[in-house]
Amino acid sequence: MVGAVLVVLLGGVSAWAASDPGSYGRSRDGCVNVVMPSSTGGGIMHECGASARAMCRSAFSEHTQLALLARPQCRLAGLAPGSHPSH
DSSP: OOHHHHHHHHHHHHHHHOOOOOTOOOOBBBBBEEEOOOOTTTTTEEEEHHHHHHHHHTTTTTOOOHHHHHHHHHHHHTTTOOOOOOO
């Protein structure tokens, strides 16, 4: 019984952690949030404005793991090449 409760509890916490955007929210309106996994768990890169535009320019010109993770987030933020920010 205790094992079943732990499995349900851990499953719920895992689902919440995977779906919660955190304090930065989702990439949009010229701000980019990229979750970068690492051996210690990972981290979030959060950039807005000129820093986000520079990061997205690099993401579409490089072929690194970070660039591949950043591209979809740049698209969501309206910062992909050929896109226009929503405001």
